[in-house]
Amino acid sequence: MTVDIYWGSGSPFAWSVMLALELKGVPYNSHLLSFSDGDLKTPESLAMNPRGKVPVVRNGDFTLSESNAILAWLEKKQPAPALFGSTAEGTGVIWRAVLEHAAYFQHHTHGISGAVFYKKMDEMRDEVRESAKAVGEEMDRYETALAASEWLVGSAMSAADIVAYPHFELFFRLMARDDVKPEKLGFDSGWAAYPALSAWRSRIQAIPGYDNTYPPHWK
Ligand SMILES: N[C@@H](CCC(=O)N[C@@H](CS)C(=O)NCC(=O)O)C(=O)O
Structure with missing residues (x-):
């Protein structure tokens, strides 16, 4: 195929x-x-x-x-390697993680990126601050989870990891922009403030073929 x-x-x-x-x-x-x-x-x-x-x-x-x-x-x-688990319970928990990420993380980062990309920070500052606070709380949850486990669900990389990961990259990249840093949204140290997330990032970056997926205009 x-x-x-x-x-x-x-x-x-x-x-x-x-x-x-x-x-x-x-x-x-x-x-x-x-x-x-x-x-x-x-x-x-x-x-x-x-x-x-x-x-x-x-x-x-x-x-x-x-x-x-x-x-x-x-x-x-292409069932192998499985990204949605191999048991009914595993599949359910992976889907929960995927959907939680969409509802509680992407929902907020999407709003922030919209304000940045469409240059609407002045009119959306209050919403952006609220969203940044919510992202910070989620970030802490991910940091705690990844301090206890190499992957977001179970003992292997799954859809939960590959769905979440690119959104973290985009978020930290946004936070490092010159037009966002003065907003003091609380992420000035970027990945460095999150050692477990950073280690997880390295594990994902080790995927064979990872470089083929990296956004070309970020290189
Ligand atoms: N829910 C969709 C979201 C896709 C999406 O929002 N893609 C954006 C890029 S990140 C896009 O194509 N935007 C172009 C546009 O809306 O004009 C998915 O999971 O595929």
């Missing part, structure tokens, strides 16, 4: 899917789309995903968007 993946540099959702492709050793054709050139809104892109968002994958005449749906599809197409 070869998968065509349509992605954008720096999209954490696309990054998760690419990590899964690398981990599972699924060959893929990479189609890097440009957000700024409007590549996601062409008739061809909108035919694949009417929402005009990435990632999108294609395999034969099958097309799928939504990163977590893609991960679930990929798991059925």
